[in-house]
Each structure stands twice: as C-alpha cells, then as structure tokens.
Amino acid sequence: MRGYQEVAFRTAYLITGDASEAEDATQEAFVKAYRALGRFRSGAPFRPWLLAIVANEARNQRRAAGRRAGLFLRAARECAAENSPSPPESAILAAERREELLEALGGLREEARWTIACRYFLGLSEEETAAILGCARGTVKSRLSRALRSLRTEIAKEGDAG
Amino acid sequence: MPDRERELESDLRELGSLIDYPPTPDAAHAARRVLDEEEEELPRRFRVAFPTLRWAAVATAFVLIVAVPALSPTLRATVSDWFVDGDTQMAGGPAVDGGSAVRESEANVPASGDSKSGEAVTSPALTPQFSGERISLREARARMAGDLLLPRTPKLGKPDKIYASPKDGVVLVYTAGLPPLGDTGISLILTEMPGDVEPAYLAGEGGVGSGLKRVSVDGDPGYWSPAEHHLSQLDRPLLGNVLFWEQRGVALRLEANVQKEQAIRIAESVR
Structure with missing residues (x-):
C-alpha cells in the first residue's frame, strides 16, 4: 500500500x-x-x-464534517498565490491568468470540476478517474471534453465581463 | 489538438502543480496497526463465544459484592484497596491519583517564588500519578468484558501505558500524535468506565450552563469542558480540555490539548 x-x-x-x-x-x-x-x-x-x-x-x-464540495478550488487558489514560479515581470499576468482559470472552474458543475481535477491536478489516468467518478472509462473522455468546452465558455464570459 | 486547447491543458496542469499538499502520512502503517489489533482480538472473541469465563466473572463479582462484607476487616480492606483508592475514586474518578498531578521533586524543590537566592524557580515537570495497576492491552480488554474502545486516529498509535481504574475501568495513556498536556509528555488520556457519563464522571456537577457545553459525538450526546473550567467531582485539576461521552454502554473521558472539533473527531474514531 x-x-x-x-x-x-x-x-x-x-x-x-x-x-x-x-x-x-x-x-x-x-x-x-x-x-x-x-x-x-x-x-x-x-x-x-x-x-x-x-x-x-x-x-x-x-x-x-458538513463541508461542501469543491474545496480543492480554495486549496488551489491559496497555493497558487504563494507558489508562483513566474519571474517578477510576468508574475502579475500569470497570477491574473490563474485567477481567471479558478473563477471559471468555480462556475462549472461539480462533475466537470472533478473530471478536470482528477486528470490535471492529480494526474490520474482515464481509468483511475472513471473509478473515482463512478463511471465507465469511455465516459471520462466525453466528460472531459465537455468540461474543457464549458471551461473555455466560462473564461470567455469572464473576458467579456472584464 | 488546437494550440488553444493545449494551452488550456498546460495552464490546468501548472495550476495543479502549485497546490501545496500537506506531507503524506504513513497511512499504510497505521492501517496495518489497526488490522493487527483486529487479529489480536480474534482469540478474545473466541473466548467470549464460550460463556464459561463470563460465568466466572459473574461469580467473582458476586463474591466481591456479597461476600466481601463477611470477610475479616483486614482482608476486606485489602480487597477494597484493589478497587478503591481513597475518597476520590469513591466519587468515580479514574485511577489517576486524587492528589492530582504532583510536582516530581516536590520534597526537594521550593515552591515557585520561594527561592531564597531570589532566582526564578522553574516549575518541575508535572507527572500525573496513575495509582492503578499497570496492565496489558489484553488484560484491559478482559477488564472491559470485550468492550475496550480505542481511538483509530492514526497518529496516536497504540496506548503507551494502560492502568486499571476503579469500577472496572481502564485508563489509556498516549504520548504521540498531539501536543503534550503541559510538560507531562502525555498527549492524550482516555478513561473508560462501564456505565453512563453522569454517574461515572459528573455526579454533582451543575451540568450544561455550569461550564460544561453539550456537544454531539457521532449523534450521541456528550459534554465538553475547557481545561480552565474546574470540575469539582474530578479527581484532579484538568491538564487539558476534556470531552465526556458514552458509547456502547461505556462512559468515556478524553483529555487532550486540542480544540473541541478535533477532540470530537478523535472521539468519533473510537471503536
């Protein structure tokens, strides 16, 4: 183990x-x-x-514990602010980009957020992601594709609003 | 794959790589320990399945309750000493000495501020005195008739010392995993007594409103008291915050230098 x-x-x-x-x-x-x-x-x-x-x-x-889902976004937000590897001149832009990404992730449905977190934050395989989400392996691919599309839409919405 | 999509994936990976995870605990080792303990319990369950020993326990209890008054005064006093250690334990306290935590070298060290040289005198280590007999985990299980409850919080590990306490109870002393209780080197004291919480620990206390707060432990009622609150019926001043609750007919008292939420989490891991 x-x-x-x-x-x-x-x-x-x-x-x-x-x-x-x-x-x-x-x-x-x-x-x-x-x-x-x-x-x-x-x-x-x-x-x-x-x-x-x-x-x-x-x-x-x-x-x-009575906590709500999606806490990893908070963890990611806190850590991203502290651990930025970018050089000072591009730090502000990179931080803005990450903040934009986190906001957009926050706007997704939980299922979409988790598909993204499993694949990109935890680096899990499709099979492992499927096991965690309780779905078929083939479903992960389509869910991920949908999740990324929704994420791009959210980012675009923020861009328009900004 | 279009560049835009690749860029988004790369940004997500970078974001994930910035998450500062806490150090990974050795959960595999902790799980192994839990499984080992379960294996140790198997022979005990086997014994419980055969009632002979239960009857022997009932017979022993009968001798102590009914026959002891008929014994000679000397013998009766000796037998009583096994179960009762002074008036504090008569009140239902655990086998921690009624004289409370005592200063290790009380006889040799002047009280704080009494130094004739005028130098500051530091407090020597507090050492709670456990007057009950040291017993093994197996003996503790037998003493609790199979209902010995242990916290399954990985960082605590197994109890470092176990003492018999009056009224067929036990006191489990842990030294790892949590901030120490004062300078005792002890991280947690868990006292278990058959029966209800109130008669076991809180007889005479004012209840909720007198400093005790009502809490819920896995849906069951419990009481929480910060260390600074004085509970008159306890055997000694509290070394840490204390949580009382009942589980499977056992009254439990958990004392540790932790906040209420963490104490409840530990209590809810007890089984």
Missing part, C-alpha cells in the same frame, strides 16, 4: 479539504481495501480500485 499512499492521500485531501480528515479517510480506505481483497478481481489494475475506495471514504468524511 505504501506505493499508493501519496496519490491516495492527495485525492482524499482534495475531496475533504482538511489534512487530518484526509489522513483518517486514507487509513480507513486502506483497512477496507485489505478486508475487501477477496472481492478484488484478479488481473484488474489495483490503483483505480483502491482510489475508488479512498474517494468514497473521503466523501463520507466530508459529509460527516
């Missing part, structure tokens, strides 16, 4: 928005995965199966 704990914890962190809850969710998911090993289909990839359990546990934690 050690080899999977970073991606598992980061997935849980983006869902719960809280390090301590993410830690609990990851641990609980590992325990449940171990108990459910008998039901694991031999020959199937292990990581998507495990990440589905982690995401489920993290969602339960988030619900129990």
Whole structure:
C-alpha cells in the first residue's frame, strides 16, 4: 500500500479539504481495501480500485464534517498565490491568468470540476478517474471534453465581463 | 489538438502543480496497526463465544459484592484497596491519583517564588500519578468484558501505558500524535468506565450552563469542558480540555490539548 499512499492521500485531501480528515479517510480506505481483497478481481489494475475506495471514504468524511464540495478550488487558489514560479515581470499576468482559470472552474458543475481535477491536478489516468467518478472509462473522455468546452465558455464570459 | 486547447491543458496542469499538499502520512502503517489489533482480538472473541469465563466473572463479582462484607476487616480492606483508592475514586474518578498531578521533586524543590537566592524557580515537570495497576492491552480488554474502545486516529498509535481504574475501568495513556498536556509528555488520556457519563464522571456537577457545553459525538450526546473550567467531582485539576461521552454502554473521558472539533473527531474514531 505504501506505493499508493501519496496519490491516495492527495485525492482524499482534495475531496475533504482538511489534512487530518484526509489522513483518517486514507487509513480507513486502506483497512477496507485489505478486508475487501477477496472481492478484488484478479488481473484488474489495483490503483483505480483502491482510489475508488479512498474517494468514497473521503466523501463520507466530508459529509460527516458538513463541508461542501469543491474545496480543492480554495486549496488551489491559496497555493497558487504563494507558489508562483513566474519571474517578477510576468508574475502579475500569470497570477491574473490563474485567477481567471479558478473563477471559471468555480462556475462549472461539480462533475466537470472533478473530471478536470482528477486528470490535471492529480494526474490520474482515464481509468483511475472513471473509478473515482463512478463511471465507465469511455465516459471520462466525453466528460472531459465537455468540461474543457464549458471551461473555455466560462473564461470567455469572464473576458467579456472584464 | 488546437494550440488553444493545449494551452488550456498546460495552464490546468501548472495550476495543479502549485497546490501545496500537506506531507503524506504513513497511512499504510497505521492501517496495518489497526488490522493487527483486529487479529489480536480474534482469540478474545473466541473466548467470549464460550460463556464459561463470563460465568466466572459473574461469580467473582458476586463474591466481591456479597461476600466481601463477611470477610475479616483486614482482608476486606485489602480487597477494597484493589478497587478503591481513597475518597476520590469513591466519587468515580479514574485511577489517576486524587492528589492530582504532583510536582516530581516536590520534597526537594521550593515552591515557585520561594527561592531564597531570589532566582526564578522553574516549575518541575508535572507527572500525573496513575495509582492503578499497570496492565496489558489484553488484560484491559478482559477488564472491559470485550468492550475496550480505542481511538483509530492514526497518529496516536497504540496506548503507551494502560492502568486499571476503579469500577472496572481502564485508563489509556498516549504520548504521540498531539501536543503534550503541559510538560507531562502525555498527549492524550482516555478513561473508560462501564456505565453512563453522569454517574461515572459528573455526579454533582451543575451540568450544561455550569461550564460544561453539550456537544454531539457521532449523534450521541456528550459534554465538553475547557481545561480552565474546574470540575469539582474530578479527581484532579484538568491538564487539558476534556470531552465526556458514552458509547456502547461505556462512559468515556478524553483529555487532550486540542480544540473541541478535533477532540470530537478523535472521539468519533473510537471503536
């Protein structure tokens, strides 16, 4: 399990928005995965199966804590402001671009936001994204395409408004 | 793929790479520990399935409750000492000494400010005195008739020390995972007693409004009190904030240097 704990914890962190809850969710998911090993289909990839359990546990934690979804946007916004690698002369433009992107992400439906977060923030494969979202692998491709289209529309709306 | 789309994807990846994730905890190790504990519990469940030992426990209880008064005064005092340590424990406190946390070298160190040389005297380490017998995890489980409850918060790990307490209770002492309680080196004290919270810990307290706040622990009622609040029925001044709640017929008292929300989270991990 050690080899999977970073991606598992980061997935849980983006869902719960809280390090301590993410830690609990990851641990609980590992325990449940171990108990459910008998039901694991031999020959199937292990990581998507495990990440589905982690995401489920993290969602339960988030619900129990009464938090709303989409917390990763807050985390991304806070971190992006602090960790910008851009040189000073382009820093303002890059920060504006990121802020624009975050605003646009905030305007998307949760399903679209999560498809984007899985693929681009967590760097997950289509199969892993499908496991977390609870959909077929082929659906991820179409959802991602729709999500990016919606994102561009949101960005354009902001451009027009600005 | 059009350049515009590639650029958008690249921007999203860059944004994702800027997220400052907290350090990854060793959840695999913590999960292993939980599973190990469950394996340890299996032989105990096997024993519980056979009622002989239960009957032995009932017989022992009968001897203590009914037959002890008939014993010689000396023997009766000895038997009583196993279960009662002074008046504080009669009030239902855990096996932490009624004299409270004592200064480690009280006899040798003058009280703060009493230094004849006029130099500042620093407070020596507070060491809570656990007067009950040190017992093993297995013994604690037997003592709680199979209902020993443990926090499953990974960072706490297993209890470092366990003591028997009166009224068939146990005191679990942890030293890792949370800020220490004063300078004791202890991170959390969890006391468990069969029965309800009020008679176990709060008899004589004014209840909600007297400093105790009502809280919900996994949907069940509990009480929260900050460390500075004085609870007259407790065996010693509080070293940290305290949470009382009941779970599966066990009255629990959690003492730690954490805020209410975190204490409740730990309490909700107990099973």
